[in-house]
Every structure is written in C-alpha cells, then in structure tokens.
Amino acid sequence: GEDVEQSLFLSVREGDSSVINCTYTDSSSTYLYWYKQEPGAGLQLLTYIFSNMDMKQDQRLTVLLNKKDKHLSLRIADTQTGDSAIYFCAERLISGAGSYQLTFGKGTKLSVIP
C-alpha cells in the first residue's frame, strides 16, 4: 500500500516546540519529505531525509525517522507565528524505470497561539 497518514490539526503556543508526526506504509521509500503550505500559496519543500538516516537537523527543524516503525516526525523548535501553515509529509516511491512518484499525506494544520 501507499498510504501516508498524518493528524489533521496541531495547536501550540509561541516559543514552544511543535512535533508533527507521519506514518507511511511502503518500506521501499527512498526519501521522505516535509513540505510547508502557507495560506493561498503552493507547497514549499522544507526538508527531506534519506531512508538510511535516523535524524537530520537544519536550524530550527529536526527530522526523525524510525524506519522499523515507518514513522517520521518534524520538530520545530521555538515555534513562531510565521510557522502557522499546513505541513505535508510525502514519501518517494519508485514508479517505473528511472522514475518515481511522491505520495502525500493529507497535511497537518499547525496553529501557533501568540
């Protein structure tokens, strides 16, 4: 199967850490991505992690991958009001010779309370 699951909503206070979780079902995924969508805009790639890594840190963002449990998380430290957006988890699956598709979760809407 090719399902990517995320909770739909998360609310945090400004300055706290946010943790957005994602589970996926296909163990052959090579890359896993986090995209951010601000209101009225397209999707912007935030970060990604290769499937042979456990963790990746990029400034305020930390991605953790538990390949055994097929669980991916995105932690945002010191969450700011500008982080309010919808966050999509996506997995990369090989779809044919030299090609791949991205399968997206339904998105988690992060609301930051001032």
Add this chain to the structure above:
Amino acid sequence: NAGVTQTPKFQVLKTGQSMTLQCAQDMNHEYMSWYRQDPGMGLRLIHYSVGAGITDQGEVPNGYNVSRSTTEDFPLRLLSAAPSQTSVYFCASRRSGEQFFGPGTRLTVL
C-alpha cells in the same frame, strides 16, 4: 528563473463548460505533474509527464486530459466541468530531487 507559473489564479465555470489550466516552467525540467487539493484529502495526483510527448495517469485522472508538446508547458484540460472538480489545482515540476510547485489555480464549478 520564474519557476513554475500557473494561470489563471482563479476561475469560475458553469457545469458543462470546458477550460484549460495553463502550467509552464523555465527550469528545463523533464517531469511535470498536476495535483488537486481538496479539504481533508491532501494532494492527489491527476496526470503526470516524464518528458515531452509522454503523459500518464495518476490517482484521479477521470474528467481531465493533458498533453505535453514542449518541455516547458503542461496544460490541464477539463472538457465538461462538473461541481466535483471544484478544487485547488497545483502544477509541479522536477528534474531529479526537489519538486517545485506552482502557486495554484482555484477553480469553482457551479
């Protein structure tokens, strides 16, 4: 580079009308795709193309046609619009690695 551009930004159609959503990219990307985004459904792949002259169906292709006569352009056609096609449509492109998204077209079918 302008990246991925989409026109129009907003469109209202009546049931049965036809229209074409335009998508263009200036990054010489081989792969282009169309998604629709509906509340609580995330992004669903409609059609994609791995290069000029090659297109294929995604998860939800019914009611949509595409063509890819050039590397730059990947239009999405609705031949007879239905209210179920009310959605936000995103075009995306990539060569390898990062997928770039356009700003979206918000379509309402009455």
